[in-house]
Amino acid sequence: MAKSKKRRNPFVFLANFLKDVKKEAQKVMWTSRKNLLKYSVATLAFMLFICVFFVGTDLLIALLSYVKELVG
Numbered sequence: 001m002a003k004s005k006k007r008r009n010p011f012v013f014l015a016n017f018l019k020d021v022k023k024e025a026q027k028v029m030w031t032s033r034k035n036l037l038k039y040s041v042a043t044l045a046f047m048l049f050i051c052v053f054f055v056g057t058d059l060l061i062a063l064l065s066y067v068k069e070l071v072g
Contacts, residue, residue, distance in 0.1 A: 031039075
């Protein structure tokens, strides 16, 4: 014979889930405002560097291609 499934109350499940989420969130070590600012600035500076690098590389390749067409 088929086994009957035991049904859970969805509200009790949700309440337990939210309690567990709250417990886990309390275990998180949040960074300080100073470190957050420092890492954000470092990330933006790195992104700017990468952007300038690739734009410069693209312009250099385009310039070389243009000069090659003029010469040849």
